[in-house]
Amino acid sequence: MTTPSLNHSSSILIVGAGTWGCSTALHLVRRGYTDVTILDPYPVPSPIAAGNDVNKIMEHKELKGPDSDARSIAFATCTRAALDGWKNDPVFKPYFHETGFIVSGNTPEIVQHIKEEDIDTSQGDFIALETADDFRKTMPPGVLTGDFPGWKGWFSHKGAGWIHARKAMVSAYTEAKRLGANFITGTPHGNVVALVYGKGDVIGARTADGVIHRADRTILAAGAGSDRLLDFKKQLRPTAWTLSHIQMTAEECQxxxxxxxxxxxxxxxxxEPDEDEHQLKICDEHPGYCNFIRDPHSPDELKSIPFARKQIPLEAEARAREFLRDTMPHLAERPFVFARICWDADTPDRAFLIDRHPNHPSLLVAVGGSGNGAMQMPTIGGFIVDALEGELVNELKDVVRWRPDLAVNRDWKSTQNRFGGPNRMMDFQDVKEDGWTQIGELSK
Known part of the structure; x- marks a missing residue:
């Protein structure tokens, strides 16, 4: 099959206006592409986008010596570029808070794992935290009042902190739109129900209103929802985490x-609490939830199907309060005022998936954030456009390739080297209806 040559007047269609979709649109129009359309079933910021959040961790990981594996080198390449973007790109710079980062564990085994995987004191500015008092001293008096039972960790001051993900995503969207990107959002006009094929290639996408949006190149960047539009050969596992907010006073926020x-x-x-609503975000840590159902196309296969819900399982609330009792017991019983589940898509090795489809050369997939996608926002779109142009750097190319070979006989229940909770993957199908929080519902 013959793929039309790519130039700045080529029509490019992006399916998904979340973190990666907005970043890609911005980088395309910055490079001079003049016909860029983005489709999404929700206005930006989408209520189901992982990046629609008051804050996400920004952590830059240095390589641990010359023997680092290819995946670590690729991830370090991405985070190094992202950190530069957060610090210097005017679209993103206002939303990066370089407040520092504490990574810790509460069992000897986990602490040793962190030390082996993440800590290189010869390269970073890590300060060891050995006692509860060490942890308390990292913050003003009155913040960390807990006993930190069994906790040990490391504090890094530079190159890490948090990002206001929602505002950054809206900023990228606004700038991309100003530079000429065409966003079509909302249902049915922006709701892609299928990719459209012609002569063995992808020629665009069809939305719920029946309109076919044709394009010379299509980029599938719909996050955890991408799996419903394309057979990824088991390379994607939609996985969810849980978050909750506590209302703080203006004095507490100071x-x-x-x-x-x-x-x-x-x-x-x-x-730290967000500056608009004065709410403190708490996330309990665990390997993740899936929502497994039988695949209607392959009844012998399970498939994790994302859904939106602004509540969390009661077991997740209990874990969040346990975290608070360890760290800030004075807040441990304060009511939650907001909660939701947050979806991403795990690849088998938790490396990103950014590549042309082997059978459909006009289709580029840009998915598989694997829990690390939001912090890449300033520059991930640039890498995606590099892949579209066939110019992706070698440090990334082999790691983020289309790789169903790694998903053969995939264990859908693998924790993928994550810890917490019951130390196993959980299934929303096991959560009964009365097993969810009812934040805001009892007062209605």
Whole structure:
């Protein structure tokens, strides 16, 4: 099959206006592409986009010596570029808070794992935290009042902190639109129901209103929803995590300003309250939830199907409160005012998937954030456009390739080296209807 040559007047269609879709649109129009259309069933910021969040962790990982594996080199390449973008790109710079980052564990085994995987004191500015008092001293008096039972960790001041993901995504969208990108959002006009094929290639996408949007190149960047539009040969597993918010007073927000991110890889994490709603976000940590159902096309196969819900399982609430009792017991019983589940898509090795489809050369897939996608926002779109142009750097090319060979006999229940909760993958199908929080519902 013959693929039309790519030039700045080529029509390019992006399916998905989330974190990666908005970033890709921005980089395309910045490079001079003049016919860029983005489709999404929701206005930006989408309520189901993982990046529609008040804050996400930004952590730059340095390589641990010359023997680092290819995946680590690729991830370091991405985060190094992203950090530069957060610090210097005017579209993103206002939304990066370089407050520092604490990574920790609460068992000897997990602490050793962190030390082996993440900590290189010869390269970073890591300060060891050995006692509860060490943890408390990283923040103003009155913030960390817990006993930190069994906790040990490391505090890094530079190149890490948090990003206001929602505002950054809206900023990217606004700038891309100003530069000429055409966003078609909302149902039915932006809701892609199928990719459209012609002569063995992808020639665009069809939306719920029956319109076929033709394009010279199509980029599938619909996050956890991508799996419903294309057979990924088991390379994607839609996986969800749980988050909740606590209402803070204006006085408390002043005390909690500019705090480093506190992350326990088996317990959870928190960041400073957002400046608009004065809410403190708490995430419990666990390997993730799936929503397994029988695949209607392959009844012997399970398939994780994403759904939106602004509640979390009661077991997730209990884990979040346990994290608070360890760290900030004075907040442990305060009511949650908001909660939701947050979806991403795991690849078999948790490396990104950015490549032309082997059978459809006009289709580029840009998926598989694997829990690390939002912090790449300033520059991931540039790498995606590089792949579209056939110019992706060697440090990434082999790692992010189309690789169903790694998904043969995939274990859908694999924790993929994540910790916390029951230390196993969980299934929303096992959560009964009365097993969910009812935040805001009882007062209606």
């Amino acid at each position: 005390l909690y300003r500019n705090l480093p991110v506190l992350f326990n890889v088996a317990k959870g994490f928190f960041m």
